[in-house]
Amino acid sequence: MIPLCVPNLGGNEAAYLQECITSTFVSSVGPFVDRLASLTAEAAGAAHAVPTSSGTTGLQLALVAAGVGLGDLVVLPSFTFIASANAISHCGARPWLMDVDAGSWTLDPVLLRRMLETQAERRGGALRHKATGARVAAIMPVYTLGQPADMDAIGAIARDFGLPVVADAAAALGARYKGRPVGAMGADLSVFSFNGNKTVTSGGGGAVLGNDPVQMALVAHLSTTARVGPAYDHDRVGFNFRMTNIQAAVGVAQLERADALVAAKRRISATYDQAFAGLAGVGRFPVPEWAESACWFSGLVLSSSVADLCQKLKIQGIEARPFWKPIHRQEPYRVAPATDMAVADGVWDRVVTLPCSTHLTDAEQSRVIDAVREALS
Numbered sequence: 001m002i003p004l005c006v007p008n009l010g011g012n013e014a015a016y017l018q019e020c021i022t023s024t025f026v027s028s029v030g031p032f033v034d035r036l037a038s039l040t041a042e043a044a045g046a047a048h049a050v051p052t053s054s055g056t057t058g059l060q061l062a063l064v065a066a067g068v069g070l071g072d073l074v075v076l077p078s079f080t081f082i083a084s085a086n087a088i089s090h091c092g093a094r095p096w097l098m099d100v101d102a103g104s105w106t107l108d109p110v111l112l113r114r115m116l117e118t119q120a121e122r123r124g125g126a127l128r129h130k131a132t133g134a135r136v137a138a139i140m141p142v143y144t145l146g147q148p149a150d151m152d153a154i155g156a157i158a159r160d161f162g163l164p165v166v167a168d169a170a171a172a173l174g175a176r177y178k179g180r181p182v183g184a185m186g187a188d189l190s191v192f193s194f195n196g197n198k199t200v201t202s203g204g205g206g207a208v209l210g211n212d213p214v215q216m217a218l219v220a221h222l223s224t225t226a227r228v229g230p231a232y233d234h235d236r237v238g239f240n241f242r243m244t245n246i247q248a249a250v251g252v253a254q255l256e257r258a259d260a261l262v263a264a265k266r267r268i269s270a271t272y273d274q275a276f277a278g279l280a281g282v283g284r285f286p287v288p289e290w291a292e293s294a295c296w297f298s299g300l301v302l303s304s305s306v307a308d309l310c311q312k313l314k315i316q317g318i319e320a321r322p323f324w325k326p327i328h329r330q331e332p333y334r335v336a337p338a339t340d341m342a343v344a345d346g347v348w349d350r351v352v353t354l355p356c357s358t359h360l361t362d363a364e365q366s367r368v369i370d371a372v373r374e375a376l377s
């Protein structure tokens, strides 16, 4: 079976894990946690990084640090993984779901501005959603498939409406927006995931990135039970969302090879795009002019049945899968405030992801390409 996407653990992972055992630093303090923080900040072009237990908990910490709380609304594109919405819910807030732009599958800034202008109003010093009265507390763009959103446009809107921006950059390590890395794209805080299916993994884990030292100190403080001083004093309701040294050991070994891993993802994606160009009924993932995608997943957009292609590939020993079902179609979020979803509804069930592990061989990729061509002919 050629799997969809499995970790590439051929570096120092095993040696570093052994170091954790030998040194007894297996928990949430240790040299690998510190190294992971500095390597992640460096890779993202951010001043600071706080490692977390997952991308989801990183998003929650970032939202709380940005001031999101009970009853608030956070603007979110509907075409994302459910964890983006769940992180908002875990803060006691709700997503305000918006459609994506067809040319990037990321939050549509034209729609965003129109919604904030027409569906929200300034009342008592806060921006409030007219229909529900809820405070609009933040904007969460998502870097779909490792592709940055149009952050200059979104940043300008955020400034006009006085809203913080927390970016779900879960799979975007290595991406660039107009030449700028993730930590310098314009979000106040950005969040990576190091889950097992991401390009760089720590088994499970994540990181919050930012440039404001005060805000990042708050993120770190919240992540570790909001403790003050050496005794058991805590100044607010904190969390236990720290990454362990064991997770960080794997993550550091991966980050040492991050450039090569991202380059492999881009090469695989370009090879598929080239092979399928001109094939009837097949489109590629969008490539907006502002983005240099990290190409987390590769695949194609079909006009025919996704399930049919996945089944035909499975018989050939090739794993292919559909992609995210939008949030407005998920049971817990059916009643969330939402815009018209013409773009998300038009695309989500036509996306197929294809094998794209970073150590996928040329021979394996050729086999996938031949099988797709045959299945669609």
Ligand SMILES: *Cc1c(COP(=O)(O)O)cnc(C)c1O
Residues within 6 Å of the ligand: 054, 055, 056, 057, 080, 081, 083, 084, 142, 168, 170, 171, 193, 194, 195, 204, 205, 206
């Ligand atoms: C992977 C992912 C997450 C969740 O990260 P975890 O580390 O699995 O919690 C959130 N958002 C997006 C867009 C993702 O791809």
